[in-house]
Amino acid sequence: MSYTPRERVLAAMNLQKPDRVPLMCQFSIGSMMQQLKPSPAEFWYDGDVFASGLVELCKRFKFDGILVSLHGHSPGWRDNIVSFNKLEEGKQEIVFTDRSEFHSWTDLPMVKYFNKPVHKGIDEIDVENDVPGVIDYIPVSQDLYFKIDKDHPFDIFLKLKEMVGSEYSIHGEITSPFDYLLDLLGYEQALISLILNPEKCKEILQKFTNGITVLAKEMCKYPIDAVKISSPFAGMGFISPEHYSEFVLPYESQFIKEIRNCGKHVYIHTCGHIDDRLELMQQSGASGLECLDPEPVGNVDLEDAFKRIGSKMFIKGNIDSINSLLYADDAKAERDILKIIETGKRGGGFILSTACSIAPMVSSERLDMLPELIKKAGRY
Amino acid sequence: MEDFIGRISISIQKGKVDINSPYPPDMKGQPGAFELTGEALENGVSANDILTKAMIPAMGIVGDLFKDKKLFVPQVLMCAKAMNSAMSHLKPYFSSGEICKRGTFVIGTVSGDLHDIGKNLVSMMIEGSGWTVVDLGVDVKTEKFLEAIGDNPGCILGMSALLTTTMESMEKSVRTLREVYPSQKIIVGGAPLNNEFAHRIGADLFAPNPQIAVEFINSL
Numbered sequence: 001m002s003y004t005p006r007e008r009v010l011a012a013m014n015l016q017k018p019d020r021v022p023l024m025c026q027f028s029i030g031s032m033m034q035q036l037k038p039s040p041a042e043f044w045y046d047g048d049v050f051a052s053g054l055v056e057l058c059k060r061f062k063f064d065g066i067l068v069s070l071h072g073h074s075p076g077w078r079d080n081i082v083s084f085n086k087l088e089e090g091k092q093e094i095v096f097t098d099r100s101e102f103h104s105w106t107d108l109p110m111v112k113y114f115n116k117p118v119h120k121g122i123d124e125i126d127v128e129n130d131v132p133g134v135i136d137y138i139p140v141s142q143d144l145y146f147k148i149d150k151d152h153p154f155d156i157f158l159k160l161k162e163m164v165g166s167e168y169s170i171h172g173e174i175t176s177p178f179d180y181l182l183d184l185l186g187y188e189q190a191l192i193s194l195i196l197n198p199e200k201c202k203e204i205l206q207k208f209t210n211g212i213t214v215l216a217k218e219m220c221k222y223p224i225d226a227v228k229i230s231s232p233f234a235g236m237g238f239i240s241p242e243h244y245s246e247f248v249l250p251y252e253s254q255f256i257k258e259i260r261n262c263g264k265h266v267y268i269h270t271c272g273h274i275d276d277r278l279e280l281m282q283q284s285g286a287s288g289l290e291c292l293d294p295e296p297v298g299n300v301d302l303e304d305a306f307k308r309i310g311s312k313m314f315i316k317g318n319i320d321s322i323n324s325l326l327y328a329d330d331a332k333a334e335r336d337i338l339k340i341i342e343t344g345k346r347g348g349g350f351i352l353s354t355a356c357s358i359a360p361m362v363s364s365e366r367l368d369m370l371p372e373l374i375k376k377a378g379r380y
Numbered sequence: 381m382e383d384f385i386g387r388i389s390i391s392i393q394k395g396k397v398d399i400n401s402p403y404p405p406d407m408k409g410q411p412g413a414f415e416l417t418g419e420a421l422e423n424g425v426s427a428n429d430i431l432t433k434a435m436i437p438a439m440g441i442v443g444d445l446f447k448d449k450k451l452f453v454p455q456v457l458m459c460a461k462a463m464n465s466a467m468s469h470l471k472p473y474f475s476s477g478e479i480c481k482r483g484t485f486v487i488g489t490v491s492g493d494l495h496d497i498g499k500n501l502v503s504m505m506i507e508g509s510g511w512t513v514v515d516l517g518v519d520v521k522t523e524k525f526l527e528a529i530g531d532n533p534g535c536i537l538g539m540s541a542l543l544t545t546t547m548e549s550m551e552k553s554v555r556t557l558r559e560v561y562p563s564q565k566i567i568v569g570g571a572p573l574n575n576e577f578a579h580r581i582g583a584d585l586f587a588p589n590p591q592i593a594v595e596f597i598n599s600l
Contacts, residue, residue: 195403196402360544
């Protein structure tokens, strides 16, 4: 029986085995830029340009699904620009009234605020006024935000649906309340606050969770098959399993339940070392896990992960984008990927993917290996 | 004296900053590193003993526990706060020359990279092992690293990169620094790095965690 790309991904997320292992990596913004060489600022801000890029890359590398890592593009993004300067090829500087942004083909935009607001301390935070009730931004990276246009929060999913119909599995992305907390207080201050003022942290987390739940439920009304939860700070590199149980799990579980009630799949993306908390992550009720970085970036053994959680969760991973794709020679890359395909096939629901996003400088030739190796070894 | 040394050490290891700190819960209401260090000095314990027998070994234990993933970032940050509170009593002794730092460690996140939590953790642990830390911040250009090395002869340099794309900046900086200062000791760190990369670009050490950096610079 032959599957469409979308059916293949859906089967894996339903813990079934389709015709072959599905392939669906998440591109970093830098990786998309490197492959497409677009106008970098337009690629970041313009929903049409971004959607076209996602579809182009999905088709070019024969992926079975599209992850939409940014949503809420504003058609009026140019309105507040003070100046737009084209620098050398692939580099642009945009100046807004409050900040300058450097966009390039290399990686995420770099933002410099003219008067960077100082983070309030945990005791100074007024939950009512300082924590937004409506989530209208994505904390993409340190000092980098993507504003969600309240009038166009999910237009991109409609654009994609128009472009690819039901051929590919489309996934949305939301960010964990834990990330919003870290962003609100500053990373170090937030992590200390987990210890010094845990109750206030929980109040803040709950308010963020309420807003994120609304956002997630709205997103589920659009033509997507799954929601990815971006939760990069919830691993062993930052917090203990006890803190995970206290400050991450109870909050992510709330909107995971709502997403599942909407009939959509949901999977958690936590980078790095997570071997000590796979079962805790399963308790969230999520239908899948993403990343599961192997050594040395993380510490997850794929076979062991399937044994521990594979009967209840699908796994999307776990190619080391740095050591198996970016810096490996062809022989090592092929060896590593084939091993993951073989292990994944023996497991339950499995989607072949890079653990974390595809690193920007991974070559197109290396990405072409992925569908080739699936063709060679990925049939069930 | 032993009693003070032991208690200061425990306070730092447990992240007990001062008497008002609610952390750790089992030490609530008890004096922390700040009070104990002040009291120890008043009772004739030498600043040097406090530094070398209590504070530095305590941070070493913290570093080992973090390396083994038995302590996590929030706890380590509290330990560093406790260390700093104790250190505030020792400042006059450093100024007078009665006690000395082991040397100077210059650190920065490389050009194009704004991430600082890894850099900050390394800074805290190295400062806690008795070094003066000059933190150049994030998005540090090669010229700034060169200037800092010139201003701090004999320093050890640490460079951090969290992104695969900024590893390229790191490589460029290290190669340029090597041309000007061939024998400069350089430690690099960051999630996407590894030993092979560090060796290829000419760094002396890849530190996968702060404690490896501490052990390296203390061995020089």
